[in-house]
């Protein structure tokens with residue numbers, strides 16, 4: 001089940017662009033054990049290093065605000081459609097309380113943060129999914145915000161970058177969620193016809209309906225090392241096959257080896273690679 | 286009578302058996318039991334109406350998955366003439382879980398595609414239970430693009446538990462294949478009519494679901510997750526699938542009132558499997574009317590309207 005992908009991780013104070021993170025000493029731990037190598041890491045050091053283990057290069061998950069902060073130039077990010085609030089079109093059992101606690105936990109209204117900013121000076125429309133908001137799942141608001149971002153890109157002829165981190169379509173919004181796959185994909189098809197660049201970055205984890213829609217439609221598809229990337233959950237696949245799968249199954253490396261993505265880019269090189277891509281697609285050259 | 290009788294249909298079966306017994310007895314003994322038989326036949330008619338007009342979402346799910354429900358090739362035979370099957374994705378293989386080709390609809394050439402289930406275990410094993418691999422989705426897209434080239438409308442029939450979740454499917458880019466269909470079908474310059482005939486299971490269904498009109502047979506279902514999967518997540522208990530079927534709003538009438546589909550095609554009393562010809566007649570009438578409407582619209586407008594339909598979904 002996709003739920004397994006979202007083992008509770010230690011949460012950190014949100015890094016808003018241009019602000020210094022504050023720490024509540026008694027709530028946040030000073031030390032954390034790296035799941036990659038078992039090394040005990042000093043949290044403050046880890047955050048300075050974009051949450052990548054200095055010893056084994058394990059990439060810890062980033063929240064959407066952390067992702068944006070790590071990607072765009074300081075003080076350039078302007079959020080778009082931040083007022084859009086999650087909806088419950090089916091009056092689904094236990095969904096409203098789930099939304100409220102996700103809101104409280106992440107400080108976000110749904111599972112995506114979108115906006116405009118620059119990367120090494122290149123203007124870009126950018127979005128990042130929030131893996132801690134109901135597993136980063138895509139419901140109406142995620143679909144709508146991505147669509148609006150693309151519509152703005154069409155109007156202003158700006159490139160689009162989307163960072164995915166998601167368990168897939170959001171069950172609680174039923175077919176409305178499912179149709180967001182079609183909606184976002186069709187929006188990207190219009191962007192494609194208009195000749196506008198779209199870069200998709202797959203981060204840990206990108207699965208299900210998000211992978212089967214906008215996340216795999218980039219002109220260029222990048223991924224972070226070690227990210228879990230797959231359509232069906234590993235357990236589902238194992239049950240289907242009744243056999244154990246290789247350890248690298250459904251990782252960024254597995255996808256790269258099968259020709260499904262362009263490049264695996266370590267987090268500390270991401271900004272530079274994105275800037276290079278933007279530069280290669282700009283009229284200024 | 287179908288071979289597989291669902292739980293909620295058992296009272297009907299008992300009554301039908303009783304009528305048959307009486308008829309046989311009357312014939313053998315030369316006794317006139319017409320009055321009794323007539324009474325029971327009236328009762329049967331009433332009971333049928335009562336049962337089939339008050340189906341729960343879970344009962345409809347069972348009808349949608351009924352092994353004897355007409356499959357894509359059954360419908361191709363019933364709805365079209367001159368069906369020419371076309372195979373392969375031109376890259377890796379041919380997927381038996383997804384069929385397609387060219388045929389005539391009331392004389393006019395059309396491209397037809399559909400998920401393909403079997404009617405029994407042997408057929409289902411051969412068809413992978415109607416769960417396509419990437420090759421299947423790529424074949425569907427290839428045939429649809431061929432339809433665009435030759436100006437043929439596309440008729441797409443959906444009936445799948447979902448996309449196949451095997452290791453090979455992952456290696457060959459299952460998610461990439463589905464996404465690419467959503468992307469490409471949304472801009473295809475030819476009319477596309479989509480009909481969910483049985484199970485509309487998640488992304489694997491949607492990969493054949495982007496078009497100008499989305500219709501559902503009365504007892505078909507369309508859902509982001511199976512009721513069993515939903516129950517397992519919500520209540521850690523797949524046995525509660527009937528409840529999950531209710532909360533998911535997966536029936537044709539519910540999805541129509543939510544504005545997510547464009548129409549419901551009625552099925553003969555008792556479901557499509559009890560009267561495939563009658564069901565096909567209803568589908569035929571709908572295709573005829575929709576095709577007539579869509580062919581009047583020029584392609585630019587058609588594609589623009591297809592986009593605005595999708596664009597509206599999920600704005601509250």
Ligand SMILES: [Zn+2]
Pocket residue numbers: 034035036037038039053054055056057058
């Ligand atoms: Zn480490």
